[in-house]
Amino acid sequence: MTYNTILVLVGVGLLGAGAGLVGSFAVLRRQALLGDALAHAALPGLCLGFLAVGERNLFAMLLGALITGLLGVGLVAVLRNKTRVREDAAIGVVLSVFFGAGIVLSRLIQNSTTMTGSKAGLDSYILGKTAGMIAADVMLIAGVAAAAIGLVAFLFKEFLLVSFDAAFARVQGWPVQAIDFVLTALIAVIVVIGLPAVGVVMMAALLIIPGVTARFWSERMSRVVVLAAAFGVAMGLMGTAVSATYNKMPAGPVITLVGTAMFAFSALAAPRRGLLARAWNRRRDIWQADYAEVLRFAYEFEEAKAVRGLAEFQRVKSWSPHRIRKLLSETLRSNDATFAMSPGYSLTATGRAKAIDVVRRNRVWRRLVSDYPDLVSLARPLTNESPAEYLPSLVVADLETKLVAEGLWPTLSPEGVR
Amino acid sequence: MNQWFEANSLAIWTIVVGILCNSACAILGCYLVLRRMSLLGDAISHSVLPGLAIAFLMTGSVSGWGMAVGAAVLGVLTAFLTQAVHKLAEVPEDAGMGVVFTSLFAIGVILITRVASQADLDPGCVLYGLIEFTPLDTAPLLGWEVPRAVQTLGPVLLVTIAFVTLLWKELKIVSFDPALAVAMGIRVSLIHYLLMAMVAGVTVASFEAVGSIIVIAMLIVPAATAHLLTDRLAGMIGWSVFVAIVSAVFGYWGAVRWNTSVAGMMSVVAGLLFATAVVFAPRHGLVSRFARRLRLSLRILREDILSRLYRAEESLTTITPKSLPNATRSRWLALMQLKRAGQIERSPGGWRLTSAGQTIAAELVRSHRLWETYLATRLDLPPDHVHSPAERMEHYIDRALQEQLARELADPHRDPHGRPIPHATIRAEVTVE
Numbered sequence: 001m002t003y004n005t006i007l008v009l010v011g012v013g014l015l016g017a018g019a020g021l022v023g024s025f026a027v028l029r030r031q032a033l034l035g036d037a038l039a040h041a042a043l044p045g046l047c048l049g050f051l052a053v054g055e056r057n058l059f060a061m062l063l064g065a066l067i068t069g070l071l072g073v074g075l076v077a078v079l080r081n082k083t084r085v086r087e088d089a090a091i092g093v094v095l096s097v098f099f100g101a102g103i104v105l106s107r108l109i110q111n112s113t114t115m116t117g118s119k120a121g122l123d124s125y126i127l128g129k130t131a132g133m134i135a136a137d138v139m140l141i142a143g144v145a146a147a148a149i150g151l152v153a154f155l156f157k158e159f160l161l162v163s164f165d166a167a168f169a170r171v172q173g174w175p176v177q178a179i180d181f182v183l184t185a186l187i188a189v190i191v192v193i194g195l196p197a198v199g200v201v202m203m204a205a206l207l208i209i210p211g212v213t214a215r216f217w218s219e220r221m222s223r224v225v226v227l228a229a230a231f232g233v234a235m236g237l238m239g240t241a242v243s244a245t246y247n248k249m250p251a252g253p254v255i256t257l258v259g260t261a262m263f264a265f266s267a268l269a270a271p272r273r274g275l276l277a278r279a280w281n282r283r284r285d286i287w288q289a290d291y292a293e294v295l296r297f298a299y300e301f302e303e304a305k306a307v308r309g310l311a312e313f314q315r316v317k318s319w320s321p322h323r324i325r326k327l328l329s330e331t332l333r334s335n336d337a338t339f340a341m342s343p344g345y346s347l348t349a350t351g352r353a354k355a356i357d358v359v360r361r362n363r364v365w366r367r368l369v370s371d372y373p374d375l376v377s378l379a380r381p382l383t384n385e386s387p388a389e390y391l392p393s394l395v396v397a398d399l400e401t402k403l404v405a406e407g408l409w410p411t412l413s414p415e416g417v418r
Numbered sequence: 419m420n421q422w423f424e425a426n427s428l429a430i431w432t433i434v435v436g437i438l439c440n441s442a443c444a445i446l447g448c449y450l451v452l453r454r455m456s457l458l459g460d461a462i463s464h465s466v467l468p469g470l471a472i473a474f475l476m477t478g479s480v481s482g483w484g485m486a487v488g489a490a491v492l493g494v495l496t497a498f499l500t501q502a503v504h505k506l507a508e509v510p511e512d513a514g515m516g517v518v519f520t521s522l523f524a525i526g527v528i529l530i531t532r533v534a535s536q537a538d539l540d541p542g543c544v545l546y547g548l549i550e551f552t553p554l555d556t557a558p559l560l561g562w563e564v565p566r567a568v569q570t571l572g573p574v575l576l577v578t579i580a581f582v583t584l585l586w587k588e589l590k591i592v593s594f595d596p597a598l599a600v601a602m603g604i605r606v607s608l609i610h611y612l613l614m615a616m617v618a619g620v621t622v623a624s625f626e627a628v629g630s631i632i633v634i635a636m637l638i639v640p641a642a643t644a645h646l647l648t649d650r651l652a653g654m655i656g657w658s659v660f661v662a663i664v665s666a667v668f669g670y671w672g673a674v675r676w677n678t679s680v681a682g683m684m685s686v687v688a689g690l691l692f693a694t695a696v697v698f699a700p701r702h703g704l705v706s707r708f709a710r711r712l713r714l715s716l717r718i719l720r721e722d723i724l725s726r727l728y729r730a731e732e733s734l735t736t737i738t739p740k741s742l743p744n745a746t747r748s749r750w751l752a753l754m755q756l757k758r759a760g761q762i763e764r765s766p767g768g769w770r771l772t773s774a775g776q777t778i779a780a781e782l783v784r785s786h787r788l789w790e791t792y793l794a795t796r797l798d799l800p801p802d803h804v805h806s807p808a809e810r811m812e813h814y815i816d817r818a819l820q821e822q823l824a825r826e827l828a829d830p831h832r833d834p835h836g837r838p839i840p841h842a843t844i845r846a847e848v849t850v851e
Contacts, residue, residue: 032513033457084702085642092456092638093692100635100685107679127527201464205520212513248532253524260521267507275506 004135005244011138012197012236012255014145016206018190020232021152024211024225026187028163032212033091034073036204038191040095041072043102043200046125047109058137058196065192072098073184099200128199128252141193148186149229159183160221197240202252206235209259216270235259292358292384293317294327298337298347299355299410308344356410358384363408367399429670431553431565436666436684438571439624442578443636444644444662446617448654451641452593457512458497459637461519462614463621463630465496467526470622475533485622493618494611496522552628567628574623581616582655585609590651628681635685636662643692646699661691718813719752721782724761725812727771728779732837780840785815787833787840788823794834795827801834 026035042065049064050056072094079090133141152159161169162179170176187207194203214227239255268275297316301308314324328345331337336351347355364387368379378390387396403409423430450459466489473488496518503514552567582589591599592609599606617637624633644657669684676683697704753769756762761775771779789811790804815823824830824842833839 027510027513030510030512032510032516036516079696082704083696084646085696086451086454088454088456089451089638089642089645092460092634093642093689095460096631096635096638097685097689097692099631100682100689103631103679103682104673104676104686105678107682108676111677201523202520204516205524208513208516208520212509212517215509216507250527250531253527256520256524257528260517260524263517263521267503267509273508 004138007135007138007142008133008244009237009240011133011142011145012240013233014142014149015190015194015197016210016232016234016236016255017229018145018148018152018232019194019206019236020210020214020228020230021149021225022183022187022190023207023209023232024214024221024228025159025163025183026207027211027215028221031187032208033204034076035187035191035207037076037091037095037098038069038073038188039195039200039203040102041098042066042069042192042195043099043125044068044105046195047102047105050109051105058140062140062192062195065195066188068098069188069192070185073188124199125195126200127250128195128197128202128255129250133196137196141197144189144193148189151182151186152225155179155182156222156225164221197236197251198255199250199252202256205256205259206232209256209263210235213259213263213266216266216273231259231262234262289384290319290323290327291330292354294324294331295336295347295351295355296358296362298331298345299352299359301344302347303410307342308346310344312344353412356412359410360403361385361387363403364396364399367403368395371399371402428553429674431568432680433666433670435552435565435567435571435628436670436680437663438568438575439620439628439632440636440640440662440666440684441659442571442575442620443624443633444640444658445578445582445655446613446620447637447639447641448644448651448658449589449593449613450617450637451645452651452654456638456642457515458500458614459617460634461500461515462493462496462617463633463637465519465522465526466492466618466622466625467523468492468529469526469618470625471526471529471533475529486619489618489622489625490615491618492522493614493621496618497611497614570623574620578616578620581612585612589613593651632681632684635688636665639685639688639692640665643688643695646692646695646702649701661688664691716748716752716755719748720756721813723749723752723756724771724775724779725782725786727762727769728776728783731771781820782812784840784842785820786812787837788820788827788830789815790833790835791827791830791839792823804834 023035026032045064045066045068046061047064048068049061052064053060076087076090076094079085079093080087085093158174158179161172161174162176162183166176166180169179191203191207194206198206210228210231211224213231214224217227218224235255235258238258240251242258243249243251243254266274269277271277294313297313298308301312306312310321310324310328313319313328314321319327328337331345331351332339335348336354337345337347339345361384365379368387368391369376372395375391375395380390387399400409447456447459450456469488469490469492470485473484477484499518500511500515503509503518504511507514509517553565555566588599588604588609591602591604592606596606599609621630621633624630640658640661641654643661644654647657648654665684665688669687670680672678672687673680673683695703698706700706753762756775759774760772761778762769763772786808789808790801793799793804793807794801820842831839
């Protein structure tokens, strides 16, 4: 690796970390696409910066980009707050008109005869290009990114407060508007310094993907932010490495696709919030509910002194034969029931204790629907959840008394099952 | 005529291409803006890129039905994936959209740069398009040499118009009240995905000719402009098409004038029209909003002055300009208006009510004191708490409400502070007699 390669990697790594940090706040504040608008709105500023200095000077160009970018975000806010234009349309208008203006200016620069030479290399800002960056540019990017990271660390608590509950922060006397502006300006700074490496279109990806991906792995914002920074670094480094190794691999798209892969993996495999984990938990919940139902039916069959073979269980609920066989064999395996040819499945002592619980809950829920029609919206008759957790205790007590009086309240004593 | 056409055919055809493409985008854009899905249009116009690349790889050409199908598939896929990421993975909708369209766009860029760059399909062309070169690529149609882009975009515009006309009622209900649409048995998600497929189709048809920048601009800006100008769907579509056409014409003119990108200039012109609408729109513009607010505050100020004078005369004190409501600049304006209307006149040391002014002031004070009485008796507010709410409310109590209050309070003669409530004035024409 040459010195320049290492420098580029460090620069892009810091950029990724910064983007991950501020991006997770942007995602939290539902401003994900504001970053996209910002990146597009920065284009005319790049050109104006070039026109102002008359040569390719990254600092001037990025300053111009920052100014028009912030102007664009400000316009979105004004349109949203003061006119009939809604936020999505405001973002779209600013994004497309500013970008159109940027194209106009960049074509002006390219067509003008007075300014020859590299023509600012404006095209590389659309899709990003890490390979051609010179050391001084990388230093600038890395320095600004590092400063932004430091500022986020310093103002972390303030940003958190304003992002989660701006109204509360205002009541507490925090300068919400100032904090809000600093955060937006930080997002703008990161977006702008990202343009040379990642490009206008894909900057949104570097901003959004780390934050969204980190969200799958933790519920705590402090951890989400650190993880997002790490994901941002990974995106930047891996993307740049791949882009530098292979021919015809623009940096921006590769960085984006590295992020997409991380996002897809996290969305699937993250513990607790991943799709697989949630599907597995759902399966387990349904199984537990079904198992409780089986115990209830077993009890109610015994109560009615009915035959209780496989066919009977199958008749009372639309379980598949395979499902009911699995559920019943589970009752035998966990010693909740025994089986004899006649009368079929009988609950054991432990099984009966469990079943009585289920039956009680079920009867309270069902009775609630008929006796307290006002409270129907609270009823959860198809679950095995405890009524006491959802209903006023007076109501539960009343329903219990009624059920006891009618002999429908199962007890552990032998006469519970006649 | 024919000579003039020959001489300017390049400009005319470019503008025609612009008008066709912009109008198709603007019509569909109205539904996107109304459904608050503008950014989905933006996302789709980015993410059709891999569809283009794959269709190009399979068919080997940069135009034709392969491209349209590839784009439509990707358009629907974008809308679908955005929903899936939002619903299944519980990612906020805007962030999910950001992930989906940037990823698809990235795939498209890589496919194009790696595989298709030897053909005349490159990311730059797709982004900015070269609308100014479209007239050069012609094909014969009915004996005329007509640019290929016109032959693509013409039918596209017709299909768009047909789509909107045939599904007019459905699209309207889905846009304004999706819940009602579901209740009426309209298949909302089918309409949604059809719309997305249309957006993708128009996007791709325009790509080749004019680039994606202008597609995004024309999907959103004309519709957002039109939304400021009217409250009717048909009117909105009409206005958005008007904006689209004006942008095409003046965008071309500006681009030639300053020798720059036509597509970029068209978006800038659309942006200027939008800015004009934001400021000057008749009902929703900033100026008219400001004027409305100014008129309201002047009316309130006039009424405050009248009732202040009435109270002063009631308590036999004279009133000077100093003791009038405290808003220096507009106070002068309000006084002039009252004087012109013959409701007040100069008196030594200040102003006094004319008889016409007295009638109006009595009405206001009656409203004020009736409301005070109502607050005191019905809401049990202490007498020292009723003045300031009544001071605000008096401007909004019309005659009907006044009569209702009097009826409910059994026509009281004194307010909670013990001051007399003026009698309901008999209609003006009776007093004149």
